[in-house]
Amino acid sequence: MFHLICLVLGIIVSVSGQPHARASDLYYTDITAVTDDTRYTTLNPDITLNEMNKVKHSKGNVVFTSGNRTAGDRLIVNHYDDGSFPSVQDIEVLMSYPAGTSTGVTLTCIEVYVDTSADDAGGYLSKGGIGQTNVEILLTSNVTRSFNYETFIYGY
Template structure:
């Protein structure tokens, strides 16, 4: 069964529609996420959800304050489902958390192949965890954490087919 995806593209004031056969429909609004939120020991995700199982994402640290978290890997035929960017600065160093979930509503039926999260911060380290769903499934929840940071910037790419 083929699904039809209709795209509307505006280039130099010309609006056109493109039909792509065989690709399930997904929108950036399919990603739910919290603000980059300062937390205390009492308000951390793991304190509020003590039974959660955290699956640590692969982490590559680059220069100070730059980390890339990944899960899965690119697969022939997959594509970017969601790309999301957010940033926040604070007057003093705080512990922060961000929670993202895909899809934010009902499942779109897209099988996840790869998750990449690029993080830049003033802290020395950060954490990236899958708290539900994951690669090979049609849903995922990702928790990003950082301690003692004055700024936190991240960009997320979720791929699937």
């Protein structure tokens, strides 16, 4: 419940004209329209995608999680982005922590809140993850006109 409130506040801040919060230690791509030829899995055929836990709340509202909050962990990354398209598109977003050459902390929990005009979305870990000091997250949605997400990464 607490994080759902954070998501709503994040969207309100964005709608009010304030700049999106950007995480300096997170690499992320723009919300990008893809074709079968430009999808992440086509460009990286040897990659193994591990599906994140997924809870659908209503049409287009999905929460992806991996791991759990633990005593002593803290919020490491909070990132929000949104995009819209004039016609339906298949989209992807790729995020990696840590960005560049920095050293990451041990990850305990990842939560990604998605709101899309499509019926569904996908959330996958393609590298690293819980208990490690790095992670790569792939978000996907097909046949969508809008895609909003907020990512919370916790660790110690």
